[in-house]
Amino acid sequence: MVLLGAGCGIPAASDVRVDGKGGAATEAGVISRGSEPPTRTASGSVNETFVRNFLSAAAGEPDRAYERVKAFIAPEDKIRLQDKKGSEVALNVVRLGEAVYTDNRDRTTTVKIAVQQIGVLRTNGTLAPPVATETEYEFGLRSAAFNSDVNEDRAGLYIINPPNVLLLSDTALRQYYQDETIYFWSSDRSRLVPDQRYRPQAVPVERQVNEVVKWLVGGPSDWLRPGVVGLPDRTELINNATGGNGRWEVNLDMSGDDQNGIDQLITQIAWSLGDLTGQLELKIRNNAQPVVELGERRDSQVLYPHAASPQRFGVYDGAIHPLDFEGEPSGTVPLTPEVNRNVVSASLGLAKDRRILAAMVVAGSKNRYRLAVGTGADPVSVLSRSGTEYSAIGRPVWLRTVDNRPSRGLVVADGQLYRFDEAARMYPVPLNLPSAGVTAVAAALDGQRVALIAGGRLYVAAVNLDGGGVSIGPPRELVTSLTNPTAVDWGREDQLVVAGSVGQPAIYEISVDGALETPLKTELGAKVTHLTAYPTNRSVRAPSGVYMYEANGVAYRSSPFERIEPGRVRDIAPVPTGVRPSNPSAPFFLY
Secondary structure (H helix, E strand, C coil), X not given: CEEHHHHHCCXXXXXXXXXXXXXXXXXXXXXXXCCCCCCHHHHCCCHHHXXXXXXXXXXXXXXXXXXXXXXXXXXXXXXXXXXXXXXXXXXXXXXXXXXEEEECCCCCEEEEEEEEEEEEECCCXXXXXXXXXCCEEEEEEEECCCCCCCCHHHHXXXXXXXXXCCEEEHHHHHHHXXXXXXXXXXXXXXXXXXXXXXXXXXXXXXXXXXXXXHHHHHCCCHHXXXXXXXXXXXCEECXXXXXXXXXXXXXXXXXXXXXXXXXHHHHHHHHHCCXXXXXXXXXXXXXXXXXXXXXXXXXXXXXXXXCCCCEEEEEECCEEEEXXXXXXXXXXXXXXXXXXXXXXXXXEEECCCCCEEEEEEEECCCCCEEEEEEEECCCECCCEECCCCECCECCCEEECCCCCCCXXXXXXXXXXXXXXXXXXXXXXXXXXXXXXXXXXXXXXXXXXXXXXXXXXXXEEEEEECHHHCCEECCCEECCCCCEEEEEEEEEECCEEEEEEECCCEEEEEEECCCCCEEEEECCCCCCEEEEEECCECCCCCCCCCCEEEEXXXXXXXXXXXXXXXXXXXXXXXXXXXXXXXXXXXXXXXXC
């Protein structure tokens, strides 16, 4: 019995961070090392390696997926796997568990593999929610040298009685695909919102522009649609995007002659092409637009125009205090002492006009709590409080905006998700979930996506801010190795930092579709009750994976990992000799 997933190179208990982004693009037409999965004979007659390679064979360009997989299947059983064509090609991505190999009297081997269904990888690069429900697959192995004189190691193995689906392991997804971020305009067209895709590494660089534009024409991922807008209906790519040597040409058949919309499309393409440099010439029905430099367009139209380097704060003896760490910016508390009292947890943010946004959970009467909100110039001196007290309130979060509209936020109170305004008025937010028991919410830096924990499950959902309200689209459940998640925040545009359990409390980084997982901290020893992260992005180049958390009443930070001692808390009175100092709690970032 073996654990096939061990091939990913990440141990079960590790603080190592692996970034899903690949290296620099190769020369045009050159396939980078590792971009194609191994061939059938690459494993010789080693069962475990052969099966791992079989579960990688579907990786690559979709039009040859069945060909690559059928090369592993015995000739007499190829008919069992029915081909699909074009957009119907879909890969069932699975997380591998234990595999049991049983040798049979006829010299074949029966393989049983436990799996967790992660999702369906479509030809448009999206990973849709899983459709299959199987938790185990069974098939057989036989030698390709059966009844012949060929050396068994050179002949290799064959799959017999194969599953009638294309399977792809999560390890192969990480190894043979480049996870990419493309962008769609929010429903009010005020900001760009990230959308995750996967591009086979076998796709040469000169086709990268073409693939990205095809993704944009095809529209956003299903779960993101309620919060964003796609390109105009019936938009089509005229021929393929062409170019090279730093100049790219895209020709679209697109309705309308709105120059502002065309200019926004250029910005959308520029950011969706990642760090690709050079000139872009966009044509609308063969009518050329002014040529733009991709890098210059990204510099002039930044994703997060008022993002800033983060400052650390925490709660100490009921008040917010700065946390000081060498080499990091450290500010002052943007609240007057009169309102900085009875604080349990807090969220401080900066609005576009540099106003302070303060949302805090404060102690009420008899172990009950209220939401307190204050906004204005630094320092905030007036707070509004919610009209109702609750037995439990989670850490509030602000939905960041790029304009001067009144700010809004989200908070969980007594198992219900609420939106709140600058006057601390709270309004229930309906969620179409099997369990109404919401325990945590986190907002992405773009303000258009949220992560939720409800009923012990992890979800993501799109936010729509049209009409002055806050509506949340149908949440998508993420399938992860973590069970019983307790806390979540956004660590990057396309990654969540999640606390839960893998037999013991742990913190993982999990992609926004649940497919890619990286252990950040294991063997915590206690359940995480509070978690906060700084969402790294392409506007502010801060170290990735920066997060803080609280477990068993003790606060910790990452990068480097250490306990947050009282000595890190600024502006506190000296503790008398013989008196044990309080523990800092509920740490958070201001940005």
